[in-house]
Every structure is written in C-alpha cells, then in structure tokens.
Amino acid sequence: MATTHSRTAARFMISPSVLLLLGWMIVPLSMTIWFSFQSYNLLSPGTEEWIGFLNYEFFLTDPAFFAALSNTLLLVLGVLVITIIGGTLLALLLDQPVFGQGVVRILVIAPFFVMPTVSALVWKNMFMNPVNGLFAHAAKAMGLEPFDFLAHAPLFSVTLIVAWQWLPFATLILLTALQSLDQDQLEAAEMDGAGPFSRFIYIVVPHLSRAITVVILIQTIFLLSIFAEILVTTNGGPGYASTNITYLVYAQSLLQFDVGGGSAGGIIAVILANIVAFFLMRMIGKNLEA
Amino acid sequence: MARSVTPRRKMVVTVLAWAVGLLIFFPILWTILTSFKTEADAIASPPLFLGFDWTLENYAEVQERSDYFRHFWNSVVISVGSTLLGLLIAIPSAWAMAFVPGRRTKDVLMWMLSTKMLPPVGVLIPIYLIFRDAGLLDTRTGLVIVLTLINLPIIIWMLFTYFKEIPGEILEAARMDGATLWAEILHVLTPMAVPGIASTLLLNIILSWNEAFWTLNLTAAKAAPLTAFIASYSSPEGLFYAKLSAASTMAIAPILIMGWFSQKQLVRGLTFGAVK
The missing domain is CATH 1.10.3720.10 (MetI-like)
Structure with missing residues (x-):
C-alpha cells in the first residue's frame, strides 16, 4: 500500500523535470526543422515559402561548410590530443609525493574556472599580440621576428587557447582515476622485474583507459560547440580559416539573418553531435548498471 | 601502503611539479599583475614583472566607465x-x-x-x-x-x-x-x-x-x-x-x-x- 502511494508521489515529483526538458527539446528543435525547409530571411519578412531540401543543398555544397567541418574536426582533435597527452603526464606528476601538493593542484586546475571570453581575450592581447604580446617580446629577445599568431595561424591559436582551458579537466579526471590504482599490483610487477615503462604500458594505461574514454567523449560534446573563443579572437577569420560549424550557423542566422540556411546548418550540427552522443550514452549507461 | 620515496627524488619531483603548475597558472598570474600596472607599464618593453608602480586606478576606472x-x-x-x-x-x-x-x-x-x-x-x-x-x-x-x-x-x-x-x-x-x-x-x-x-x-x-x-x-x-x-x-x-x-x-x-x-x-x- 505504501508502495503504490509512494509510486504515485514519485511520478508526480518527476513530471515537472520531464515536461520541461521535453518542451525544451521538442518545441525549438521542431521549429528548427520546420525553418530548415523554408526560404526565410529576417530582412524580408512575409516572403517565407516551402523550398524542400534547397537550404540543405546550399549549406552542404557551400565551400564554407567544408572549411567549417574540417576546422571543427581539427579543433576537436587538436584539443583532445594536447589535453589527453598533457593531462596524463600531469596526472602522473601530481600523483607523486610533492611538497605543497595542494597548492600545485590548485594552480593546475585554475584555468578551468576562467570564463571563455576572459581567457580568449587575455591570450589574444597579452600573449599573442604581435606588437605588445609576451610571445612577441620573447621572440624579439631571442632576435626573432614576432609572429602574428591570430592572423597567420588562427585555428592553431584557438586550439591552444581552448586546450589551456580544458587541460585541467583532463588532468583532474585522470588523476582521480590514477588514485584508485591498486598499488600492490604495481609493486608486484616491480618485484617481478617490470621496468617503469612496461609498468606504465601494461598496468597504468589499461587502468586509465576508461577515464580516457570518458574525457574524450565529454570534451568532444563541449568542443563541438566552441563559440566564444572564436567570436572574441578571430571572428571566424581570416576568411573562414577559424570558422567552425557552430560559428558558421551563428553567422548565417544572426549576422546574415538567413533563418532557413542557418536552421539547416543547425540540424546538421545536431546530427554530428548525435553520433558522438550515441557512444557516450552507451558508456555511461553501462556504468549505471555496475 | 604508500611506496617509500627517497628525499632526493621527492625534491626533484617537487621542483618539476611547481614549475609546471606555475607555467599553467602563469596567464592568470600575469593578468592579475597587469591589472595593477599603469597602461604605459602594461605594454613596456621589455615587460615588467614586479618592478612597477602598483596602482588601483584601473579598477576604479573600469567601474566608472562601464x-x-x-x-x-x-x-x-x-x-x-x-x-x-x-x-x-x-x-x-x-x-x-x-x-x-x-x-x-x-x-x-x-x-x-x-x-x-x-x-x-x-x-x-x-x-x-x-x-x-x-x-x-x-x-x-x-x-x-x-x-x-x-x-x-x-x-x-x-x-x-x-x-x-x-x-x-x-x-x-x-x-x-x-x-x-x-x-x-x-x-x-x-x-x-x-x-x-x-x-x-x-x-x-x-x-x-x-x-x-x-x-x-x-x-x-x-x-x-x-x-x-x-x-x-x-x-x-x-x-x-x-x-x-x-x-x-x-x-x-x-x-x-x-x-x-x-x-x-x-x-x-x-x-x-x-x-x-
């Protein structure tokens, strides 16, 4: 009797969240799908008409789309490589006994709490600026010509900034995983004559593989939607050199007011994210049973 | 049980860990330092690390202007x-x-x-x-x-x-x-x-x-x-x-x-x- 009672109460308690999220997902998403089949520009209201897959055709055959797609992939991959290799090394370092361990941890984690617009502007002006940036000063001190990072290597520069922000996240997760490693197993391997390198390859790496997968999947979800860093550093340029899909859709819809084209781009972004999400959900779902 | 570590090794790891930590934290530290400089000192060449006239006027000005x-x-x-x-x-x-x-x-x-x-x-x-x-x-x-x-x-x-x-x-x-x-x-x-x-x-x-x-x-x-x-x-x-x-x-x-x-x-x- 108590069970029936609490089950009804439970349904009642869960429903607000479910209804809100359902609304948040279905209403705007179906609007985006609807718009994506329309010729609809905010500058010429009243001329909306159904044009089938024409928006998709334009978006997918636009050279900007291919630039944005490859930039998106390069950005995600670049940041993943830097954060996972750097994060593993840092986690191994921070797992050792160190004087002032707490303080070092705090220093390493700090970039994660810096808001994206601040880190992008600080890097852009105070480090990468070709006249007054610290990198320019360093280059001059070594007798080299200062390099204009954001003009000549825009995507690489954005990758560096984003990697700096996400390195703490990877480090923290890998460190947490490392701390649950069974020390006896390592000692046993050492006694059996395994060197530091083979202990790392055969014991540490397999132990970390789950955490690394989690880092890859979660970072990918966030990295596919990088926006603020591009907006304040390069505005996607020069040309389309640092435009990713998120920025392209933003430019199409809110700068050119092309609702139809922007919506088609948005749906394509949703499909891309879904491919990643599929794998992430399977992993987390498995964990839920354990 | 934690594995025993020689003091020498702990020193080396400590120096390395602090160096890496400070390197990662440096952009934030540099921003905080620059916020206490005058605009002229902020773009001085070569850059000034600690030897500048500390001022709070930037904070006042940011509030006032924006x-x-x-x-x-x-x-x-x-x-x-x-x-x-x-x-x-x-x-x-x-x-x-x-x-x-x-x-x-x-x-x-x-x-x-x-x-x-x-x-x-x-x-x-x-x-x-x-x-x-x-x-x-x-x-x-x-x-x-x-x-x-x-x-x-x-x-x-x-x-x-x-x-x-x-x-x-x-x-x-x-x-x-x-x-x-x-x-x-x-x-x-x-x-x-x-x-x-x-x-x-x-x-x-x-x-x-x-x-x-x-x-x-x-x-x-x-x-x-x-x-x-x-x-x-x-x-x-x-x-x-x-x-x-x-x-x-x-x-x-x-x-x-x-x-x-x-x-x-x-x-x-x-x-x-x-x-x-």
Missing part, C-alpha cells in the same frame, strides 16, 4: 537564480528516482542526459525568435530560464548519484517507526542530502557563471553578465591592457575561489558520475 557592478550583479542573479530554480525542480525528481526507482527510471535518466548533448546552435534560431516575440531578449529572466533548462540534466544527475549513496535501510527503519512520507523527507533524508545538494549548487553556479553561448547571443547592454561585458573589450581603442586585466581579474576571482573548493565534485558532476 558600470562594472551592474554586469557583476547580472552574473550573480543569472547564475544563482538559474541554479536555485534548477534545484527546486530537480530535487524532487532526483529524490524520487533514487528512492522509488521504477522500471523506466534508467531510461528517463538517460533521456535527460541526451538533452544535454543537443548542440545549442540546433535551437539558437527558435529560441532567439521566441525570446524576441516574448520580449525576453536582453533580460535576466530570459537567461535564467535558458540556463535552468540547459543545466537541469546535470543537476538531476549529480543529485541522483549523491542520493543513491544514502542507504535505503535507514528509510525502511523510519517507515517501520511509522514516519510519513514528508516526515521521512524532512527528518531523515534532508540532513543526509545536504552535502550533495551543496556540491551541486556550487558546481552549477560555476558552470552558469562561465556560460558563454547563450549569454553572448541573448543579451545586449541591459542584462549582459560578465561574459558578455568582457567580450566588449575585443575591439578596443587606445591603451587598454591594464583595464582589460582589471575587468578580467574581477570577473574570474569569485569563481576561481569557489572552484577551488569544489574540485572533487567537479569530476563527479561533469562526468555524470562515471568517474568518482
């Missing part, structure tokens, strides 16, 4: 408001799913998580148009609504993982003693759930404070929080490094401090309990 505290207050209202609203909606749901799990609880949880994976550009245009027509563009109310919805899955998941760790036997014992549902919630569960709720609150305020897609796209001048306020420095005129640094330092300081307190919860919250 009304810093209004944007600060917008950030506070938006991040705290959306977090409290989110908790209000999420606590009952997470409680029910953790203690009265049904056949489909797992599916519901996974589905909630999947909404988090929807890229914001997929719904940017409809939300923008709905907000425009409803008069919600550039209002704090609008941003509270959006941030509540985008963070709701994370809040529910975090609370769920915390609530699940509360032993069910305690509830059964309370029920045996004749406690009603509400007495059970109030006297048994709440005290045990408070630490989890506090961690969730902290992490969610941090995430909302730094959220920079919706805050940039849905605000102009009136409701702009610090993310959007700082972005307005991207096309500056004249000397501005010191002022940019002062504005940046003020924007990140509160969250940096909160963040350091929530390191442990960060891992759990952002991995949806997959890594603890």
Whole structure:
C-alpha cells in the first residue's frame, strides 16, 4: 500500500523535470526543422515559402561548410590530443609525493574556472599580440621576428587557447582515476622485474583507459560547440580559416539573418553531435548498471 | 601502503611539479599583475614583472566607465537564480528516482542526459525568435530560464548519484517507526542530502557563471553578465591592457575561489558520475 502511494508521489515529483526538458527539446528543435525547409530571411519578412531540401543543398555544397567541418574536426582533435597527452603526464606528476601538493593542484586546475571570453581575450592581447604580446617580446629577445599568431595561424591559436582551458579537466579526471590504482599490483610487477615503462604500458594505461574514454567523449560534446573563443579572437577569420560549424550557423542566422540556411546548418550540427552522443550514452549507461 | 620515496627524488619531483603548475597558472598570474600596472607599464618593453608602480586606478576606472557592478550583479542573479530554480525542480525528481526507482527510471535518466548533448546552435534560431516575440531578449529572466533548462540534466544527475549513496535501510527503519512520507523527507533524508545538494549548487553556479553561448547571443547592454561585458573589450581603442586585466581579474576571482573548493565534485558532476 505504501508502495503504490509512494509510486504515485514519485511520478508526480518527476513530471515537472520531464515536461520541461521535453518542451525544451521538442518545441525549438521542431521549429528548427520546420525553418530548415523554408526560404526565410529576417530582412524580408512575409516572403517565407516551402523550398524542400534547397537550404540543405546550399549549406552542404557551400565551400564554407567544408572549411567549417574540417576546422571543427581539427579543433576537436587538436584539443583532445594536447589535453589527453598533457593531462596524463600531469596526472602522473601530481600523483607523486610533492611538497605543497595542494597548492600545485590548485594552480593546475585554475584555468578551468576562467570564463571563455576572459581567457580568449587575455591570450589574444597579452600573449599573442604581435606588437605588445609576451610571445612577441620573447621572440624579439631571442632576435626573432614576432609572429602574428591570430592572423597567420588562427585555428592553431584557438586550439591552444581552448586546450589551456580544458587541460585541467583532463588532468583532474585522470588523476582521480590514477588514485584508485591498486598499488600492490604495481609493486608486484616491480618485484617481478617490470621496468617503469612496461609498468606504465601494461598496468597504468589499461587502468586509465576508461577515464580516457570518458574525457574524450565529454570534451568532444563541449568542443563541438566552441563559440566564444572564436567570436572574441578571430571572428571566424581570416576568411573562414577559424570558422567552425557552430560559428558558421551563428553567422548565417544572426549576422546574415538567413533563418532557413542557418536552421539547416543547425540540424546538421545536431546530427554530428548525435553520433558522438550515441557512444557516450552507451558508456555511461553501462556504468549505471555496475 | 604508500611506496617509500627517497628525499632526493621527492625534491626533484617537487621542483618539476611547481614549475609546471606555475607555467599553467602563469596567464592568470600575469593578468592579475597587469591589472595593477599603469597602461604605459602594461605594454613596456621589455615587460615588467614586479618592478612597477602598483596602482588601483584601473579598477576604479573600469567601474566608472562601464558600470562594472551592474554586469557583476547580472552574473550573480543569472547564475544563482538559474541554479536555485534548477534545484527546486530537480530535487524532487532526483529524490524520487533514487528512492522509488521504477522500471523506466534508467531510461528517463538517460533521456535527460541526451538533452544535454543537443548542440545549442540546433535551437539558437527558435529560441532567439521566441525570446524576441516574448520580449525576453536582453533580460535576466530570459537567461535564467535558458540556463535552468540547459543545466537541469546535470543537476538531476549529480543529485541522483549523491542520493543513491544514502542507504535505503535507514528509510525502511523510519517507515517501520511509522514516519510519513514528508516526515521521512524532512527528518531523515534532508540532513543526509545536504552535502550533495551543496556540491551541486556550487558546481552549477560555476558552470552558469562561465556560460558563454547563450549569454553572448541573448543579451545586449541591459542584462549582459560578465561574459558578455568582457567580450566588449575585443575591439578596443587606445591603451587598454591594464583595464582589460582589471575587468578580467574581477570577473574570474569569485569563481576561481569557489572552484577551488569544489574540485572533487567537479569530476563527479561533469562526468555524470562515471568517474568518482
């Protein structure tokens, strides 16, 4: 009797969240799908008409789309490589006994709490600026010509900034995983004559593989939607050199007011994210049973 | 047992760890230092590290010129408001799913998580148009609504993982003693759930404070929080490094401090309990 009672109460308690999220997902998403089949520009209201897959055709055959797609992939991959290799090394370092361990941890984690617009502007002006940036000063001190990072290597520069922000996240997760490693197993391997390198390859790496997968999947979800860093550093340029899909859709819809084209781009972004999400959900779902 | 380490080795590792830590922290340190320089010292060549005339005038000027505290207050209202609203909606749901799990609880949880994976550009245009027509563009109310919805899955998941760790036997014992549902919630569960709720609150305020897609796209001048306020420095005129640094330092300081307190919860919250 108590069970029936609490089950009804439970349904009642869960429903607000479910209804809100359902609304948040279905209403705007179906609007985006609807718009994506329309010729609809905010500058010429009243001329909306159904044009089938024409928006998709334009978006997918636009050279900007291919630039944005490859930039998106390069950005995600670049940041993943830097954060996972750097994060593993840092986690191994921070797992050792160190004087002032707490303080070092705090220093390493700090970039994660810096808001994206601040880190992008600080890097852009105070480090990468070709006249007054610290990198320019360093280059001059070594007798080299200062390099204009954001003009000549825009995507690489954005990758560096984003990697700096996400390195703490990877480090923290890998460190947490490392701390649950069974020390006896390592000692046993050492006694059996395994060197530091083979202990790392055969014991540490397999132990970390789950955490690394989690880092890859979660970072990918966030990295596919990088926006603020591009907006304040390069505005996607020069040309389309640092435009990713998120920025392209933003430019199409809110700068050119092309609702139809922007919506088609948005749906394509949703499909891309879904491919990643599929794998992430399977992993987390498995964990839920354990 | 911790493995024994020679003092020499510990020294070497310590030096290395501190060097790497300071290197990673350096951009933040440099920003804080620059915020105390005059504009001329900020771009001096070669750069000045500590030997400059310390001044507070940048802080005063940022406040005077661009009304810093209004944007600060917008950030506070938006991040705290959306977090409290989110908790209000999420606590009952997470409680029910953790203690009265049904056949489909797992599916519901996974589905909630999947909404988090929807890229914001997929719904940017409809939300923008709905907000425009409803008069919600550039209002704090609008941003509270959006941030509540985008963070709701994370809040529910975090609370769920915390609530699940509360032993069910305690509830059964309370029920045996004749406690009603509400007495059970109030006297048994709440005290045990408070630490989890506090961690969730902290992490969610941090995430909302730094959220920079919706805050940039849905605000102009009136409701702009610090993310959007700082972005307005991207096309500056004249000397501005010191002022940019002062504005940046003020924007990140509160969250940096909160963040350091929530390191442990960060891992759990952002991995949806997959890594603890």
